[in-house]
Amino acid sequence: MEEWKKxxxxxxxxxxxxxxxxxxxxxxxxxxxxxxLLAIIDIALGILRKIKKV
Incomplete structure (x- = not known):
């Protein structure tokens, strides 16, 4: 599984x-x-990682 999905x-x-x-x-x-708040930050960072890869 990719890091952003995790x-x-x-x-x-x-x-x-x-x-x-x-x-x-x-x-x-x-x-x-x-x-x-930690969960929201984790989700946001995961989405940012996905956007960076594309």
């Missing part, structure tokens, strides 16, 4: 897990926000 996949999984965890706990704390 990055986007890991970011998407982190994002989904953070949202599920926030729903289960019925609260959003600083750690959940931090994980969501």
């Amino acid at each position: 990055s986007v996949l890991v970011g998407a999984i982190l994002l989904i897990l953070a949202i599920i965890f926030a729903i289960i706990r019925n609260e959003i704390n600083i750690w959940i926000i931090f994980i969501i």
Whole structure:
């Protein structure tokens, strides 16, 4: 699997897990926000890697 695909996949999984965890706990704390931000950054970097290769 290409590196950019791994990055986007890991970011998407982190994002989904953070949202599920926030729903289960019925609260959003600083750690959940931090994980969501990291997931968004990971997805963005994966997309940038794909654009650079093309």
